[in-house]
Amino acid sequence: MSNGSLYTHIQNNIATVEFFHPASNSFPSDLLQRLATTFNELSENNNVHVIILKSEKEGAFCAGASFDELVAISNLEQGKQFFLGFANVINAMRNCSKLIIGRVQGKAVGGGVGLAAACDYCLATEQASIKLSELSIGIGPFVIAPAVERKMGVAAFSELTLDATSWKTAYWAKEKGLFATVFQTIDELDKEVENLAINLASYNPNALIEIKKILWGNTENWDELLVKRAEISGTLVLSEFTKKALQKFKK
Template sequence: MNTTNTNGFIESKINNNIATITFGHPASNSFPTHLLKELTETLNVISENNAVSIVILKSQGDGAFCAGASFDELLSINNFEEGKTFFSGFANVINAMRTCNKIIVGRVQGKAVGGGVGLASACDYVFATQKASIKLSELAIGIGPFVIEPVVSRKIGKTATTQLTLTAHDWKTPQWAFEKGLYSEIFDSTDEMDLALEKFTLKLASYNPDSLKEMKQVFWENTTHWSTLLYDRAAISGQLVLSDFTKNALNQLKK
């Protein structure tokens, strides 16, 4: 599956029972609605593919891993339904990662903001570099990390999520993310990370796929209510994004 255009792309390739999903967008690998939809569909298809045991989720280039929501699209939202639909796109992706039958390994080569932190948190194991700082900036623009909070809190705990959320203007270091459990391993360079990632995923792909599938379900126990929770959270964000505070903050950031 490969969709490429000036508004970004989702690409998936399968080799050695490993599916590599790559996403990209000119605006720091951010996500507009159509890319969220394509990523969800790609994950759902791969989940049912018996030729795949492991999924690698990565982004394009050597800059930011993911800047989260598309600022342009956030600014274009004019009513509650549009807002809820947009944020439901992130809910769809997280739920697709949660229910995917395959272990998902994240490759985080650079900074992750907002929804990008959510994507990393929804991976089962994450490789990152010393450039992979993180930030939840949502409060600074008048909304909040409502949709991704459950998956971030599941990964790093409620206390660390609170710290990350309330310091909305500050970057947390990769070491902080590693110590809190978001990153499983961190490396000094992308080359070192990729060598370790290849070795790790090839080893995982050699294991019994039925065992991996069953362990995936164990890892995500007690999250079935997310099939409604995340959309309730999307409704909160969908309302808040209409505020004058958020519109002004987004316009200031675009200058």
Template sequence: MGTDRLNGSLYTSIDNKVATVEFGHPASNSFPGVLLERLTNEINLLSEHKDVSVILLKSEGDKTFCAGASFDELIAISNKEEGMLFFSGFAKLINAMRSCSKLIIGRIQGKSVGGGVGLIAACDYALAAESASVKLSELSIGIGPFVIAPVVKHKIGVSGLAELTLDPTQWKNAYWAKEKGLFARVFETQKDLDKEVDIFTSHLASYNPLALTAVKKSLWEGTDHWDTFLLQQAETSGTLVLSEFTKKALERFKK
């Protein structure tokens, strides 16, 4: 599918049982609602695809992996319903990734903020370049990472979530993320990263697909309630974003 400057792009290719899904947006690979919905639908479709054993998730370019949800759409929220709709986008994507029957491998080439960190945590396994630092900036604008908090905590524990959440202006480098378990491996260059991504996904795709699906299920044991829980979290964020503190903070960021 083609690129739309407003709604971004999404491309999928399938080769030797590996489905490569690449998303992109001119604003640092951020997600407007339309693109979030497209990626969610794509994950759901691939979950049922008989010729796919593994999904590789990546983003365009060589700088930012994902800047989270669209800042323009965040600023435009004017009521609780719009807020709920905005924040439920990532909730639905995380749930789609969690319940997908295929293992999802993340190729993380650059920085990630907010929802982008949640996206990484929702991958079953993530390989990263040294340039892949992470940050949760939500508290600095008067909200919190409520929608992605459960999946980040699931991946790196309460202490890791607290470290990211309570220090919203500081980047954590790729080796910190590896130490906490967000990344499985870190590579010096993107060339090294891509070489290993190819090898790793090829090996995975050669294994018994029934076994891969069973492993996937075991990795997400105890998260079945997230279908409703993450939407409740979205409601919390949708309410906070309307606060006077957040409106003023967003105006400062905009300027």
């Protein structure tokens, strides 16, 4: 459990993918790799018509990538591979033939916002505030930017990115298109996620596959684009500015 966990449960043509990490549901590299592999496998599973993505506990939805691994980066290749973690997950979600419902019960930071944006339909609670804090430590949300821009628009992405120390409320995120609906309680959220998944799973699976293709039209270049973005972040994380910022943040 110290390295996190990832479980997949399939019932009635609905796959529920649930992740956990004791550090606010953040992702070490190996857990990101497992998540990407899971989406790739579910994409080919004919018994699955729709996927629910969720995290455990009632706290944060996802605090992004592992801070300990970020601090430990010492060369460009390590930096590139670190930032490829979320790039590979986002591309796996994009290429997955099954629609993905995001269940966001709490705060999302950095890569966690990218995960929510890469879902095809996202539901949240009032506690699901979001923040892109990357600029404040000398890097930027380059890898997740295409997913966030696609879902929320450039203006909202700019506001999130440039105001890197401020939280935006779940209702702000709904207004900008990240969340479809915001609920007061987790129980209400879970009920609606279940109802939506049951409805989608009852539809013609071939129609669902075709609508997924349309939803992700004009993103075919992301396989190459996100690799380039990972290289940018991998370079910046080695800068003296970022190293000092990370040490200050760690203390």
